[in-house]
Structures are given as structure tokens and as C-alpha cells.
Amino acid sequence: MTVVMHPRPNPIVAAMYTVRDMDVDVIVMHGPAGCSFMASRPLENAGVRVVTSAMRDRDLIFGGADSLVRVLKEVKNNFSPKVVAVVGTCASTIIGDDIGTAIRKVDWGDTVCFAVDCHGCMDSNTDGAIRALTAGAKAGVISDGERERQTALLKAASELERNRGMASKRYLSPAASPTKLHVCRAIANALKGGKRVAVVMLAKKELAYRFADLFIAVDEARRAYGGETLFVANLDGTKGLPKIRRYCSEILAELDADGVEIDRIVGGLDEYAIAGDEMRKEIDSFEPDLRVFIGICHAYPDLRKEDILITDQPRELANYLSQQFSALGEVSSHNMVMGVHGIVHLETADTLREVVRESMG
Amino acid sequence: MRRIAIYGKGGIGKSTSSANVTDALAERGLRVMQIGCDPKADSTRLLGGDGSTVLDLMREGAGIKLPDIVREGLHGALCVECGGPRPGKGCAGRGIIAAFQELERLDAVSFYRPDVIIYDVLGDVVCGGFALPIRNGYARDVFVITSGEMMSLYAARNIAEAVEGFRADGYARFGGLVQNSRGVEGEDTLVDAAAAGMGSEVVFRIPRSPEVQRCEAMGVTVVSGAPDSEMADRYRRLAETLYTRAEDVSGGMRLGEPTEDCDCL
Numbered sequence: 001m002t003v004v005m006h007p008r009p010n011p012i013v014a015a016m017y018t019v020r021d022m023d024v025d026v027i028v029m030h031g032p033a034g035c036s037f038m039a040s041r042p043l044e045n046a047g048v049r050v051v052t053s054a055m056r057d058r059d060l061i062f063g064g065a066d067s068l069v070r071v072l073k074e075v076k077n078n079f080s081p082k083v084v085a086v087v088g089t090c091a092s093t094i095i096g097d098d099i100g101t102a103i104r105k106v107d108w109g110d111t112v113c114f115a116v117d118c119h120g121c122m123d124s125n126t127d128g129a130i131r132a133l134t135a136g137a138k139a140g141v142i143s144d145g146e147r148e149r150q151t152a153l154l155k156a157a158s159e160l161e162r163n164r165g166m167a168s169k170r171y172l173s174p175a176a177s178p179t180k181l182h183v184c185r186a187i188a189n190a191l192k193g194g195k196r197v198a199v200v201m202l203a204k205k206e207l208a209y210r211f212a213d214l215f216i217a218v219d220e221a222r223r224a225y226g227g228e229t230l231f232v233a234n235l236d237g238t239k240g241l242p243k244i245r246r247y248c249s250e251i252l253a254e255l256d257a258d259g260v261e262i263d264r265i266v267g268g269l270d271e272y273a274i275a276g277d278e279m280r281k282e283i284d285s286f287e288p289d290l291r292v293f294i295g296i297c298h299a300y301p302d303l304r305k306e307d308i309l310i311t312d313q314p315r316e317l318a319n320y321l322s323q324q325f326s327a328l329g330e331v332s333s334h335n336m337v338m339g340v341h342g343i344v345h346l347e348t349a350d351t352l353r354e355v356v357r358e359s360m361g
Numbered sequence: 362m363r364r365i366a367i368y369g370k371g372g373i374g375k376s377t378s379s380a381n382v383t384d385a386l387a388e389r390g391l392r393v394m395q396i397g398c399d400p401k402a403d404s405t406r407l408l409g410g411d412g413s414t415v416l417d418l419m420r421e422g423a424g425i426k427l428p429d430i431v432r433e434g435l436h437g438a439l440c441v442e443c444g445g446p447r448p449g450k451g452c453a454g455r456g457i458i459a460a461f462q463e464l465e466r467l468d469a470v471s472f473y474r475p476d477v478i479i480y481d482v483l484g485d486v487v488c489g490g491f492a493l494p495i496r497n498g499y500a501r502d503v504f505v506i507t508s509g510e511m512m513s514l515y516a517a518r519n520i521a522e523a524v525e526g527f528r529a530d531g532y533a534r535f536g537g538l539v540q541n542s543r544g545v546e547g548e549d550t551l552v553d554a555a556a557a558g559m560g561s562e563v564v565f566r567i568p569r570s571p572e573v574q575r576c577e578a579m580g581v582t583v584v585s586g587a588p589d590s591e592m593a594d595r596y597r598r599l600a601e602t603l604y605t606r607a608e609d610v611s612g613g614m615r616l617g618e619p620t621e622d623c624d625c626l
Contacts, residue, residue: 057459058420063450095452 002162005171006315010120011128013039015087018132019116020048021205021241022141025081030068030099031055031089046339049079055091064092068102072113076106083141084113085132093119114139126154146241150270157273164298166315174314175321177329180351183308186326187218188355190290191227198288200279201233202272202295205244207312208235209337210330210344211294212251214310217349218292219260224356230286232264234275239268254343276300297327310348362470363477363607364616366500366533368484370516374541375506377573378599379481380407384584385600386477387436394431394475395438396464398494400445400453404481407582408434414444415460427467435585439473454490461493461614470614477604478614484516495524495533498615502536502607504564507555509540509548514555521559532616536606537564539599544569564606565599568592
């Protein structure tokens with residue numbers, strides 16, 4: 001197995017984002033004050049409170065349970081949460097702090113509080129997510145069926161990353177995106193020439209709020225130029241946790257209001273790792289002249305050099321560019337979509353709109 | 362300055378031997394600092410240390426001053442206890458590291474300028490924290506106290522292995538075994554064989570003596586509690602042996618960077 005040298009998401013952060021999907025009100029990090037700080041900010045913007053037990057050196061030496069109990073009591077009293085998740089970190093795990101016992105020392109009333117026992121040195125970041133799912137199911141926050149389903153999806157996602165994604169290479173240096181113009185011209189020219197363009201979204205959860213803008217822009221271009229389009233997206237609103245389903249219904253409603261229809265909906269927003277094969281059937285039967293993928297593009301089983309790939313990850317972009325794909329980066333997309341309820345403008349989509357406007361005079 | 366670490370299995374007589382070595386060297390007029398690295402914080406009890414620990418004071422968060430943690434004991438010996446968490450909580454190894462850092466922050470060594478530092482270290486657990494005295498340039502010469510009992514020799518082997526593992530860093534070196542006799546049959550032969558297996562030797566044998574228990578019950582070293590006894594003389598000879606075998610190296614609490622002519626490889 002490749003041991004990746006570049007910084008990657010870790011199991012602690014994966015656990016935090018997974019409990020966020022379970023509609024947890026407060027996440028308590030049991031660890032040093034700065035642990036996962038950069039990942040906490042967007043979560044707070046998305047409406048989840050993230051607090052920390054702010055372990056000090058003396059907690060490492062004498063045990064951090066007292067500091068944790070103190071912060072748990074404050075959480076209960078100040079925030080009146082329905083569901084609280086306590087996420088372990090490297091520091092608390094190495095010294096063996098017993099988070100479960102600390103939780104039992106607080107009078108929770110109707111509040112559900114559960115511990116996710118995880119740390120940064122577990123094999124894969126999805127291990128943290130799986131621990132979160134297991135803990136959530138045990139606490140009754142999600143069903144056991146949903147836990148099983150998501151666990152299988154996460155394993156598929158890990159496998160995908162190891163085989164074809166960012167974990168497939170020892171080091172990937174983040175790439176800067178090429179400008180969007182050449183790709184947008186290619187889409188415009190194909191439609192102008194009456195060709196068939198397939199746009200395929202394999203979005204990971206909330207990123208769909210930004211990637212979906214591409215459908216609107218390509219649809220506008222089709223209306224202006226002609227040609228044919230096939231829109232395929234993993235926006236199945238009957239799959240996944242309630243939060244994820246809401247993303248689908250909000251996005252589809254907005255597309256609908258714009259008169260844009262997704263021709264084939266394949267898989268839910270947490271199924272990007274397994275939706276590729278099914279999507280391929282739809283796309284092959286459309287026989288497109290140009291194929292545009294957006295999201296976790298390498299989840300599609302049959303990428304070709306002439307395809308256009310759009311990702312939000314600078315290292316994924318480097319991975320694609322090194323394989324000579326025509327790839328673009330929509331970096332920082334994640335920060336733009338945390339906590340939103342409507343489609344967010346995509347730079348590639350806006351560039352395409354500009355190309356259309358200019359050519360229409 | 363000589364920096365001597367004394368390791369050994371729990372209950373083997375490390376603290377008693379260390380305290381007697383420290384007292385014997387102090388009696389000769391040397392300035393000796395004994396640093397107890399065991400959460401039990403009883404290393405310097407026989408020297409007159411009052412059991413206050415660096416970590417307890419750090420935990421209280423008050424501004425620590427050197428006289429709070431460095432207590433003067435018998436013959437002016439300087440007594441320091443690192444201390445640690447209650448059993449089953451936190452991380453005692455991390456505690457040792459933090460206590461050493463605190464001693465360095467407070468400049469304890471340049472303030473007291475000891476001729477000898479004796480580290481008395483729990484040797485059952487050789488996690489990174491308890492190995493600290495033999496890493497990072499704190500101790501130069503490591504001696505292990507052992508009896509002929511199997512578990513004691515096992516611990517000694519582990520410590521020898523740990524020292525060997527850090528050898529290339531250029532700081533600590535293995536000085537040999539000190540036999541604290543327990544009356545095991547064929548004890549001398551057993552310990553000699555174990556030492557040979559480690560590529561080392563037995564540098565001193567401490568005989569069994571009721572004097573040790575008697576003084577221990579009085580809360581004093583044999584050197585001070587029964588100064589004219591045969592046993593006190595044995596401890597003085599042990600102290601002399603360790604002192605002579607230990608290298609006099611300049612530097613502060615830590616040795617400087619290893620030099621090119623170091624004997625580390």
C-alpha cells in the first residue's frame with residue numbers, strides 16, 4: 001500500500017464531518033485547542049457548534065477527563081443541544097482517556113451524547129467516519145441499516161482513492177488550475193457544431209451545490225447554440241441521511257426553477273464511489289462527442305484522454321493533469337458551499353456564460 | 362559533570378541504592394543532585410526529600426521557583442522528584458518529559474552547578490518518556506540494578522537494549538550491572554552470565570544486609586543512618602565505582618552535541 005506523504009484529510013476530521021451529517025448540534029473535540037481547527041470553522045459556518053476540551057500539557061500527564069467533563073457540562077447548560085458527539089484525538093487516545101466515562105458524569109436529561117473513539121493515526125480517514133457511524137448507530141441517532149450502507153460506501157471510497165485518487169501516489173504537489181477558457185470554448189464549439197455533450201456530476205455531498213451550476217450554464221449554451229446534451233448526476237434524494245437528501249431536493253428544485261432537467265439521476269450524494277458503472281451505461285448509450293465530468297471524476301470507470309475533468313481538489317487536479325487529461329480546478333469550492341441552501345456560482349460555468357454572451361454579440 | 366542514570370525493575374532497590382550513592386558522594390563534598398523519575402515520587406525519601414514534585418506544582422499552575430522543587434537533603438544533596446499521575450491515569454512518560462523541560466526552563470543545573478546528577482528511573486516501562494534520561498543527552502552513563510531473579514534480569518536486558526538502540530545518537534552508554542543480591546541460588550553466576558549476554562559486566566555486588574531495612578524503616582540512608590557500618594562502606598565503594606566509571610563531560614543539564622571523536626559507533 002502506498003503511504004502517502006502529502007497532507008490528507010485525517011480520521012478525526014472525517015469523524016467530525018460524518019457526525020455533522022447525522023444532524024449533531026455540537027461536536028466536542030477532546031484534544032488540544034488547535035486540533036482540526038481549520039476543519040472546524042466551515043462546520044461552524046454550516047451551523048454545527050464545535051468546541052474543544054483544550055487539553056494542556058497537564059492533561060496529558062494527569063489525564064484529561066476533568067477538562068472534558070467541564071466542557072461537556074458547559075455544552076449541556078449553554079447550548080441545550082439535542083445531540084452531542086465527542087470526538088477523540090491523538091492526544092486523548094495516546095494517553096487512553098476514557099471518554100465514555102466522562103460522558104456518564106454529566107446529567108444529560110433528554111440530550112443524546114455519544115463518543116467517537118478515533119485518532120489521527122488510524123489507517124485511513126474513512127476509518128474515522130466508520131467509527132462515527134458505528135457510534136451514531138449505537139446511540140440511536142442513525143439506523144443500523146444506514147450505518148451498514150454508509151460503511152460499505154466509505155470502504156468503496158477508500159478503495160477508489162487508493163487505486164485511482166489522491167492516495168494512489170506517494171506525493172502529489174497541489175496544482176494551480178489552468179484558465180477555464182479553453183474548456184468552455186470546447187464545450188461551446190461542440191454544441192455549435194450540433195454535437196452531443198454529456199455532463200456528468202459525481203459530487204461528494206455538499207459540493208453538489210457548486211458543481212450543479214455547470215448544468216445550468218451548459219443548458220444555457222445548448223439553448224443558444226443547439227446541439228444535444230445529456231445531464232447525469234448523483235442527486236437521488238431517496239438515498240442517505242436526511243441532511244444529504246435535503247441537498248438533493250434543494251438543488252433539483254432550483255434546477256427545475258431554472259428550467260434545467262437532469263436526464264438521468266444515478267445514485268445519492270454519498271454514492272459517488274459506486275455510481276460510476278451505472279452512469280456509464282447511460283452515457284455510452286447516448287454516444288456523446290464530448291464528455292465533461294465534474295466532482296470525483298476518477299470514480300467514473302472509463303475516463304478517456306479527450307474528456308474534460310473538473311475537480312475542487314488541487315492535488316486531484318495534479319493527478320489528472322499528470323495523466324494528460326484536460327482538467328480544471330475549482331479550488332476552495334468546499335468553503336463556498338458549507339451551510340448554503342442554494343446553488344453557488346461555478347467559475348467554469350460563469351466563463352461558459354461569458355463565452356456564450358460574447359459570441360451572441 | 363557526571364550524569365549517571367540508574368535503572369532497574371520496580372522494587373529491586375534502585376531508590377535505596379541511588380540514595381545511598383548520592384549520600385556517599387555528597388559526604389565526600391561533591392555537589393550531587395538526585396532526580397527521581399518515578400510517579401511514586403519516593404526516590405529521595407531516604408535523603409530527606411519531602412516528596413513535593415515538579416509535576417504537582419506544574420499542575421497547580423502557580424509560578425514555580427527552584428527552591429520549591431529542589432530540596433536540600435543529607436550532606437547537602439539536592440533532591441528532585443518528577444512525580445506523575447495517579448496510577449491508571451494520564452501518561453507518566455509524558456510527565457517525565459515535561460518535568461525535565463521544566464527543570465531546564467528553570468535552569469536548575471546552571472543554578473546549582475552539581476558535580477554529579479543521579480537519575481533514578483523506573484525500568485519496567487521503557488516507553489519514550491522513561492527512556493528520556495538515556496536520550497536527548499541527559500544521562501551519559503547508564504547502570505542497571507538487578508538481582509539474580511529472572512524478571513529483574515529481564516528488565517535489565519530491556520534497558521541494555523534500549524541504551525544500545527540510542528547508542529548511535531552519541532549520548533548515553535551502558536555502564537554495566539550492579540547486583541543487588543537477593544540470596545538467589547547461584548546469584549553471582551546468573552548475573553555474570555546475563556551481563557556477558559549483554560556484552561557488559563557486573564561492576565559491583567551489593568550484599569544483603571539487615572542494616573538496609575533498618576535504616577529504611579528510619580527513613581534514612583545507611584550512609585547517614587549507620588555511617589560506621591560495613592554496609593555504609595559498601596555503598597561508599599559503590600558510589601566510588603560509579604563515579605570513577607562515569608565520564609566527566611561538560612555542558613548543562615544536557616550534554617552538548619556529540620563530537621566527531623565520540624565513541625558512539
